[in-house]
Amino acid sequence: MSDILAIYVLWLRDIKHYWYDKIRIFASLGQPLLILFVLGTALTPTLQGGVSFSKYIFPGVISMTVLFTSIFSAISIVWDREFGFLKEVLVAPISRWSIVAGKALGGSTVAVMQGAIMLFMAPLVGVELNLLIIVKSILAMFIIALAMNSLGIVIAARMKEMEGFQMVVNFIIMPLFFLSGALFPTDKLPQWLLLLNRFDPLTYGVDLLRKTIIGISNFHSIINIGVLLVFTLIMFSIAVFEFNISE
Amino acid sequence: MEIIKVENLSRRFNKFLAVDSISFSVQEGEIFGFLGPNGAGKTTTINILCTLLKPTSGNAYVSCCDTTKEPNKVRSQIGIVFQDPSLDDRLTAEDNLRFHGRLYHLGSEEINKRIPEVLNLVELYDRKNDFVRKFSGGMKRRLEIARGLMHRPKILFLDEPTLGLDPQTRAHIWDYILKMRKETNLTIFMTTHYMQEADVCDKAAIIDHGKIADLDTPLNLKSKYNEQTLEGVFLKITGREIRSQAGESAWSQWMRRT
């Protein structure tokens, strides 16, 4: 019971930060919108089943928003460490797993809200939404967000300073994003790239979201959800472990 | 009754021995002062006692619980004002306190009652809806003290609590802490560089290079070293060279930044 309350409090803190910082809400939509409209307009081949390119990458761009928001909010743990606030959390009589869970749920909620804003751009690229698609997409985004947040927390627990952030962007976020097939179909990839693609957890998130929004997919949704949940579980356990071994 | 007990406690950072096999105990209701120059190992000891840091060897018991074996039991008994800032400055003062109250399992009624109480104590009640980043250094410090007291801890750790505060505020806060101690049998473990403050201690340990050089009542220390003030005792034991260390400079940096 007290764990649930702790999770709620930490979740609420992330929501408040999000709410108080409205500029960030818009700023972080710039990049995905740019990709969607510039790439989507510049590259105009029609893909399998007569789908336009911008329609095809639309779920990928939503995944991108979810990925970036998730990792950024997880990395804010490093800020909290640098500015001392993490001590206030760590010295409180709450279980370590609830700290990780609160952070993961808070970051995921924020990521889903950002993703939802992108989702409502759907009419601009000719994607039709209905209530069922919206609900399913939000659930899919949440599963993706949890996976990426847990990964982010594992990274943040090891990162002692914000200096390492650029490394994280270049060597983790960008590869995750570009290898996931968010911006291209993966059926014509050379073998080695395909292999990397299959090892990228975001691949399954993009596929799940693409199936939900425009009905195209490589894998069964059960497989996609399964891979993401297993990945989340592994990352979550590592994160809890890392928070337990306080120096 | 012994409420804090430390046995042969050591802590090493890589090769450097920051705390070197110290032992002491603190009685319930006591004010225990940890006095020592910069880099002596005071904050390191506090971090071990409040479960943020694991000792390299030795044991620490707080309120009868081993700090490494039952950390959450220890955590629920203590309040702490860290030497370095630890507020969320992207939230308001009230947000920070509400967050704290919930982490310490206070009910919402109790939280609503305690927020004005502790904010009035540090004279920040009219600023409760301001974001902490707009506070001055001293105001932030006062808010941290309010937060440390909010959940009525059994043991209060104060790591240089009044650093950067003006004399009136300092006196005001000490009045309250001493009053609280009378009413609730609060135990206080503190470090300070203001030797006048150290005089309120029931016991003071002089720590240097990670070792306890001496431990007694301020009165006994003064007569033992034949000095009028604790400051004199302190200088006699630890020498007069200045040791600048990270903790101090981090704080002054923070004060400059804010």
Ligand SMILES: Nc1ncnc2c1ncn2[C@@H]1O[C@H](COP(=O)(O)OP(=O)(O)OP(=O)(O)O)[C@@H](O)[C@H]1O
């Ligand atoms: N995380 C750390 N890594 C490496 N060395 C550390 C670490 N924390 C503390 N030290 C070292 O341990 C020694 C004791 O530091 P500590 O912070 O306990 O001193 P202090 O008595 O609190 O000093 P001050 O009065 O300046 O606050 C110092 O030499 C410091 O450099």
Ligand SMILES: [Mg+2]
């Ligand atoms: Mg210190």
